[in-house]
Amino acid sequence: MGLKLESKSRNVGWYETRPSETVVIFIHGVFSNSEKCWTASGDIFWPELLANDPRIKCPRIFLAEFYTSYSSGDYGIEECAKEVYGQLNRVDSNLNESPLSFPKIVFVAHSTGGIVARYILDQYRESFVGKDVGLCLYASPSYGSKLANLLGIIGRFAGHKLARELKWGSDILVNLESRFVQLVHSDRMKLVGLEAIENNAPLSIPILRTRVVESTSAARYFGNRKIVPNTDHSSIVKPVDHSSVSHQLLIDFLLNEKLLTTNSNLKQIKYPSLFDRYQTKFEDFYLSRDADGELSSLFNQYSLWVSGPPGFGKTVALTRVIELGDHYVRYISLAACVGSPARYLMLVINSELSKIAVDDSLPINDCLRNTAEIISAECKRMPFCLFIEEIPIADEEEFSTFVELIFALLNILNSCDNFKLILSSIFHPDRVPPELEKNYERMQILKWLPWDDEDFEKLADILTLDTGIELDAELLSGELENNPRQLKQLFRDKLRNRSERKSPL
DSSP: OOOOOTTSOOSSEEEEOSSOSEEEEEEOOTTOOHHHHTEETTTEEHHHHHHTOTTBOOOEEEEEOOOOOTTOTTOOHHHHHHHHHHHHTSOOTTOOOOGGGSSEEEEEEETHHHHHHHHHHHHTGGGGTTSEEEEEEESOOTTOBSTHHHHHHHHHHHTOHHHHHTBTTOHHHHHHHHHHHHHHTSSSSEEEEEEEEOOSOGGGOTTOOOOSSOHHHHOSSOSOEEEOTTOOTTGGGOOOSTTSHHHHHHHHHHHHTTSSOBOOOGGGOSOGGGOSSOOGGGGGGOOOOHHHHHHHHHHTTOEEEEEOOTTSSHHHHHHHHHHTSSOEEEEEEOGGGTTOOHHHHHHHHHHHHHTSOOOTTSOHHHHHHHHHHHHHHHHHHSOEEEEEEOOOOOOHHHHHHHHHHHHHHHHHTTTOTTEEEEEEESSOOOOOOGGGGGGGGTEEEEEOOOOOHHHHHHHHHHHHHHHOOOOOHHHHTTTTTTOHHHHHHHHHHHHHHHHHHHSOO
């Protein structure tokens, strides 16, 4: 069950703004709103369950709403779609970027909200070109509802346009059906979907067998369809915990379609203190030193270049600072480029960011401009951090050239305030051309401090507590040279030896 987050509004707008390239947009159904639609008994709010699911990297979450009431008059599907599209296409008063600016967009729509979402995808399809789009339809009457025929009769007398349009086979739904089927099978956008179908009639009345939305209306476009057991039209979008079928369907869809990335489950890691790469789930096993506090303070204001010998935790510390911040981050390792000149390393960085093959014929100035354009575009959507690690240059002259190219890139990005560049290297960037020295105001260059005896012993205590392995004090103060990487490897070796001794012959 998710934790209750009292400070977060459940009204229209951003609910979760942690850095992510994916935005999940919740759209409620008729006669409802974001608070009522997604909240189960016990005040369990589905967007909150999603934000706190430990299996996934948390997406950004937006709550969309449209005007719907018993007295909404001639406010029909078209008007509802225009209202929601306006919310999705504008920067809000807190200067949060628009939901449609993200590269991966997922609609989670209940009932009439699914019709609104399909109308938006059809009418404003140019806004989704080049994006990965997911459409999760929960009990959505794509072809209308037979029970809504009663609403249609009421709608004629009460002047309720939306009620009339929701009846089975209404003109607007038939027309939208034809256009949307073409859209699903076109190459205008990458569109994948999920259709979840309610299992029971409303109010659990045994003699009432008709569901609000029958499967013939709720499952029409995607092969990914599922009847959700023991749910009616309302409860299908009110999961009570992370194991609820409705929620599990959404998680499986997001991960299988690569719309979100997964987080490893901490419980599956036997000795989390021996991590190599920092993730926030390892925070309880991370020893924070004075150097980490300084790094965190500097990261709030500057780009960073940290140099030092391998194995002393500079890359881990930089990764931690970034992961605990609010930037969307791209990690680029140059470890595979051993022996390559500085120019080629810059081509690889450009290739990784642009997701195209390395073009060895590209002039270096064009490479720098292209890289800067990609970074600038990312920064328009969210705070962006580029972390370049494992810089494999041993030649002093080539390293100096690489330093010059990095600072030339920073010079092009001089007006980009939403960007941090982080580098980790063995060699220290001492020499910078005079014409590029002004970029020192944006970049802090640090030598990573060695570990003192006290901090090294504290790390050994953390590893001992987690693994049950105790080391001789003389060993700690001798051959390991206060190197955290060597210390962790020694613990791994001893664990392996212990396991081998326990194994049967």
